Amino acid sequence: MTGKNYIQLYRKGFFLLLRLYPKPFGECFATSMSQTFDDLMNAQKEANKGLLGLVLWVFAETFIGMIKENVMQHKSIARIALITISILMVPLIAMQFTDEVLWGPIDFAVFGIMLISVGFAFEFITAKQNSMVYKAAIGLALLTAFLLIWVNLAVGLIGNTNEIANIMYSGVLAVLILGALVVRVRPLAMVRVMFATALTQGLITIITLLGKMSNHSGSSAGEIIVMNGVFIALFMVSAFLFRRAGNASQV
16 A cells, blocks of 8 residues: 555544544534644655654544543533443442342343433433422432332332232333323423322332232331332422422412
């Protein structure tokens, strides 16, 4: 391959690298950066010096700059990734010191996907909201739903994970998700959705106790009441925050 062919190859590679930058940045600086790269290669060639070292250095600098610009352009994605990794480090570190925490690849994958899903849901819903109270309400609702899923997957609210009665809790999630979609996550309307979600969780608790599922599930009646009571309380607090956010928006 001749020197000209190498230069053309380097130019194409640099052009492809520039396309990885955010579009607004590329529109402003791609042309000037390409020209600067050409000037550096021409100067290196006139000095009878090799191009490979220069090209590797420029590519490395440009690649690092591309990552920085994309992180700045998509701060929410970077924030979600950082939080997810930080939380996943907790069980990973715990596994090094105790046999009580035994997570496999599937556990980490499921937990990570759940965290990322909650993060993106929060960012999507609150993207155009400035109210911190509203964001707190959304965050608490998502966190409670997340914990409800994870507890059922990990240990089961009723007995253990093999207890078929735990499927009833999918009704709680259905009420929350469908209700939020119907009311388009408007704060005052979400108050009713959160009340309905808490009521559904309460009804499941009553069904569990009346059906005497605690007698054969491995969970005592007291444990079932306390665990469900925590989730009901969290949903109710979220409803209270939605009410505050809705009333503040009408002032």
